[in-house]
Amino acid sequence: MIPSAFDYYAPKTVAEAVALLREYGEQAKVLAGGQSLLPLLKLRLASPRVVVDLGRIADLAYIRREGEEVAIGAMTRHEEVERSDVVRQYCRLLAATAATIGDVQVRNRGTIGGSLAHADPAGDFPAAVLALEGRMKVVGPDGERWIAAEDFFLDVMTTALKADEILTEVRVAVDGEGARSAYEKIRQKATGFALCGVAVRLRVDEAKVCQDVAVGVTGVGAKAYRARAVEEALRGKEVTEAAIASAAAEAVQGVEPNEDAQASAAYRAHLARVCTRRALSRALAGS
Ligand SMILES: Cc1cc2nc3c(=O)[nH]c(=O)nc-3n(C[C@H](O)[C@H](O)[C@H](O)COP(=O)(O)OP(=O)(O)OC[C@H]3O[C@@H](n4cnc5c(N)ncnc54)[C@H](O)[C@@H]3O)c2cc1C
Incomplete structure (x- = not known):
């Protein structure tokens, strides 16, 4: 099927994206890798008036060690999580989990932020981020806040994200001595x-x-x-x-x-x- 008509925006910064979400609220949908959202649009299970594509925001895809945590930008693809030396060295569970997601095409397009924000009851990353006691950084009109993984997933495809907030980063603790x-x-x-x-x-x-x-x-x-x-x-x-x-x-x-x-x-x-x-x-x- 063909999605309902929508206006498409491709902001260059998180602040611009948040401003759009603030303006359009529940009528807007964020687009990340599109692997879950596009099927929903095509089936018309979602018919947003506005789609806000995060793909042009340069600084949302990264993996780096920050002190005793590994920080992963929301737009980091599953495949990048799977192959990252930092992830393999410091939080192997995430790399092992990423490798099981969908197929090569899905892993090349899908993002960790999209997977967590979508909160599919059968999504793989939520289980790993819970076991790693991770935390999510979300940005909205009032600035940023952190949400512990256990407080993030609320129900079927429902998270603690508000309609005008964007998930920008997930952090997990580095594997400690003897971690398995x-x-x-x-x-x-x-x-x-x-x-x-x-x-x-x-x-x-x-x-x-x-x-x-x-x-x-x-x-x-x-x-x-x-x-x-x-x-x-x-x-x-x-x-x-x-x-x-x-x-x-x-x-x-x-x-x-x-x-x-x-x-x-x-x-x-x-x-x-x-x-x-x-x-x-x-x-x-x-x-
Ligand atoms: C054939 C197929 C097989 C799959 N198999 C698996 C599997 O085995 N395991 C698995 O876990 N997943 C699987 N998936 C889903 C895949 O992992 C998706 O990539 C993921 O669920 C959503 O990520 P995305 O980047 O594609 O997000 P999108 O589809 O772009 O967005 C999904 C939802 O999250 C919201 N969103 C996205 N990013 C953000 C953000 N940064 N802040 C706020 N909201 C945001 C969107 O508005 C939308 O509501 C599969 C998908 C397909 C098509």
Whole structure:
């Protein structure tokens, strides 16, 4: 189908983009890589009056270490996250996650900011950014503010971003000494999206006692979430395969799994437990 008519703007600065969003509010849509927005426009599931393309804003695509964090500009493509030496060295979980997204074309066009702002219940980056306890920088008419990943994802395709705000950067802490991580995903065969994806960050001491663990789950509920019950079951305990299996059983505690044509709620819950167990085992093994 052909999208409804809209006015197209390509501002050169974030300030200009924010001014447009302020002027048009809910009638405007930001365009990043277009991999989610363009299908919505073509299906007329979204019919904005104005499209504000971030593609001409020069300083929104970068990856750099900033102190004890890695800072990634919102317009950084999935492929750049996947291949970045900085990401591979300092937050491997993000590179591993990026590599599982869609196909080559999608990874060459899609942006990390678009993926997080879109908040697809099956999006991969939200799970990883939750497990990495990342934070988002957003800019609006009143200046900038930071939102912790856990406060960012609110519901199906709904975030804490206001209509006149732009996500400009995501930051995650650099992998600390002994940090281990893994992303485990089971794809829907036709689309490549996650039926379930689990991101794990784990730190154990020499006796394999869990010092720190964070688990982000996507594809299962209305939004990506932290599997707190899994984390609680492991923290301070020796991380054995038996302990992992027992903890992974808690992967959907407090969550209502989605039920749709692709998978029943019971199957999604099963996948969440399986992916959690596999991701924890792989992280522990350091593979
Ligand atoms: C065939 C196919 C397969 C895919 N498979 C996967 C997959 O396996 N895993 C996965 O995670 N994703 C998948 N995707 C989605 C892909 O990752 C998209 O790139 C991503 O969801 C959106 O990023 P984008 O840059 O394309 O954003 P766009 O499509 O341009 O925008 C998406 C939404 O976010 C808003 N937005 C974008 N950037 C910003 C910003 N900086 N500030 C505020 N709002 C913003 C837009 O207004 C829009 O509402 C797939 C897409 C396709 C077409």
